[in-house]
Amino acid sequence: MAVLRNEQREHLKILREKSPEAVVDLCKLAIDYLNNGPNEKKYSAVAKKLNTSQDLVQPTIEALVCLLIDATKSSVSEADFENLKTSGFSLDQISILWQFVSSKRIFVENILRATSPREFRFRDLEWRLDGKIASRSLLYQANPIIIIKLHLDTEQVSEHRSVLGAKRDESKKKYETAKQFLLQTDPNNLVHIIDVLERALLESKTHRMRDMLKALHV
Amino acid sequence: MTLSLSNEVVEGLKGLGVEIGIELSKKLIANAVKLALYSDANIPSNPEIYATNPAFAKQSEYAVVTVLFLATKYGYDSQKLRNLLEQHGLVAAVLEEIVKVYDTNKKDLLINNLKIGHSLPHITDAEWRLTCDVKSSASDKGSGDLTYRISLGRYREKTGERESTVEFVCNPEELQSFIGRLKEIERHCEKISAPK
């Protein structure tokens, strides 16, 4: 694990001196910070309880949050985490901090992922087979045309939610991330496109691809 | 719906073989068809057409092209075209020439008329790229998820360069479902087209 940053170490110094109960209190405050943002009243209350100034509590909380994010980013293991001993933490304190970090890890991971750049994902597709039978320049014809409406969305849809529209009102904000796209094609090209995409899909299942994935991930 | 020709056109046709000679009229008809169908190709100019009566030559060029385009639009066969031209009392040799030209160029004329009209972006091609999440600003160790970047597109008519109409990403499962939906269309097409 990357060692603590210098100013962080400075700010966490106060923890080293405190009892495990105090550390728990501070961790709880940090969680509260994550959920509701900074809360000065609570800081002063805790500061009183711990006999320190409020000015010291606030940076400590922020350093804790920072620790949480860093640990999540680099996905630290428990063994790595025990390296904090070198920074002068007791084993009790470390186990409390580990609990704090590991309990909130998934939450932070999700937030991190949400902030990364988002692209439009395929969500659904509607289609219709049309026959074009006349136009202003040619009154008699019979051309099959396939109309496709693509539903794209930057949000990854959870599988429990119904695919289309059902909860649209409830999540108006999310609706803005969606995009629809109308296009057309003909049977001949449709067959070709299916062919191309199927080969693409097969590619992800080849041994070569799996080997490469393994190599990248180790 | 019936085919009706404007006076301008009728006069342009009637004058062929009258205002200018028959041979020249034939040349004019052949030239007009070439220019109307393949105007992008380099067709040598034919100054003798405009030599005797330029104003009339311009009018009857327009008239010939109009009658060919309209006959195609209304799906006329050569007999119907012949009847129409007979109604307007064309010079016989000119009439024969126009009907002949219509017959020989029928397929190209049809194509020409077919390609005009309104349409949504017409997809003719798919491109894809397979990527793997290795590392990002949000996470030192990426998820290792496979992601397909799909681009559906077409080629520009004139330049031939590819134009992406829509782009999106999906994981293998989503791609599977996308292909599934497309196959649904294909199956439907097959079902519909199967002889009873």
Place this chain on the structure above:
Amino acid sequence: MDEVDNIIIHSLRQIGCNIEPDILSLSSFTPELLVETVSMCLHLIKPSMNVPKKLPPGMAQRFTVTASLAEACTSIGFRGDIGYQTFLYSNVTEVRRVFMFLIERLPKESEKMVLAQPLDKLTLLENELQQNIRIQLSSPWIPQYCMKSGIRKYNSSYPILSGECTPFQPCINLNIPNSLRKSNIPDKQQDYWHKRSPSVFQQTNSQTILSSIIHKNDVASNSSDFNLDPEELMKSIITKNLGAKRPSSAVDSSKKLNEINHVDTSSSSSSSSIADKTKSIQQQSSSGQLDGNTQEVLNSEIGKLKSAMDELLTSRKKILADITSIKEARTKQEEANKELRNERKIRERTCILLENPEENVKKMDMVLAATKERMNKLMEQWKSHKDPLVKTLEKSKSKNSSSFEKNRVIQNEIKVVRDKISEIVDDLKHKNNLHAQLTTELQKVDNKISRNAYTTRILEIVGNIRKQKNDIDKVLRDTRELQKEINNINGQLDRQFTVTDDLLYKTARRDEHSKKIYKLLATLHSDCSDLVTLVQETGAVLREMRDVEDQIENEKSRNIAKNLEKITSDLKEMEKDSKNLQDKIRQIENEITQG
């Protein structure tokens, strides 16, 4: 087996095999015909299967072709013994079995007959769509950039769209010379048309020519003077100006605006202000720097200008109407003027005459007489000229009328002939349809008749077989009874023999004669049993003989001798071929080594 062969040949002809009429049984099928018919059947059973259609001349190819045919037959489920020999060195029974199997597997007639329904427009359209989809699904893919304008000429008669359409964007102001109709066209315009105006093709490009021409014809056939309608013109100019994409159009429109301003001098005050405004707008638009705010302002101004323009137009219309009414009044006045002048002249003359009445009367009389004389002379002259002319006129008139009549008659005849042609064409079409329908019906009927005949035959045959079976049963019963009798008699004989044997044995001890009799009895017995066994053996031999005869018959039917001859000749040919090939190889090798 003739019946079976007939059925087979009949069904083969029905599926379109070309079998000579003098072929009456399967035994006269040549290998070539065999291959053709079998491959035809296979093709009908499984159209996707790619089977060779004809027997090639070379021996080696013959072998491969027939082998592949045999393989195809087994692949669709033929269980018998089949191979290249079935086709090349045929024997009737095997061939019959193959054909019976194939004909049974042929698709039923009812599956194919979907044609000849009355077709309305909608179903026709549906059929065409279906066909186009089918064609598109089954054709190989071609990239869009390999097709001309996104349209592909499939093998079908009709091109199918498989790409993007070009939008319908006509050039709405095509300038086409209109030289014949009107004589009142200004010289300048005529001059322009003769020397400068671009042809249709110069005014359009491949994208727009079709839509432009369709648009122009539609407009022209709806309203005859589209080109002169100022409102329409203004609209197009304004839209162009607003688009501000093509600087040339802006210049164009400013010119036209100026012209219009010149025309409308009557409301000069308002028009000058408008002109100022439009000028400023044009400057802005031509410099091409329209940001959002000014555009809004401009839009509102344009609105104002439009309304002002409308007013001006209405006032212009009024003025024009006034002008025409004034013109009419003027022409009336001029006419009145003329009349008055004439009257005045006459009056002046009479005044002059009245000044000196007697002399004038005399003069007038003289003049009158002179004119009368002249008149008479002229009349005579006229007559002399007129008479021959009148005569010739009458002659030519009569001639003309006769030729006219002739012409008319010919024209009428042409019309009648044309009508007849179209009638006959219609009739022909109708009759063709009828013919097609009737032929299909005929085929159906044919089918039924033959089937009926065959079923009755089959029933008869079944009846015969039943009778035969009864006969056989009878014979079997008889033989069984006979056997029983024989057994009975045998038993009796045995018993009698033992009894006599015992009796004689007892007496033989005592009597010399009896001894002799006993011996004779023993020899009689053994001889008789010998006889019986001999009879039995002859029976067995007879049976065997019959079997062998059957076998001989069987083998004869396979015409082995012929086939053997064929095989040996084929073998020789093959050997020759291979020898030739070897020679060639050697030659080539030699060449190579030499080379």
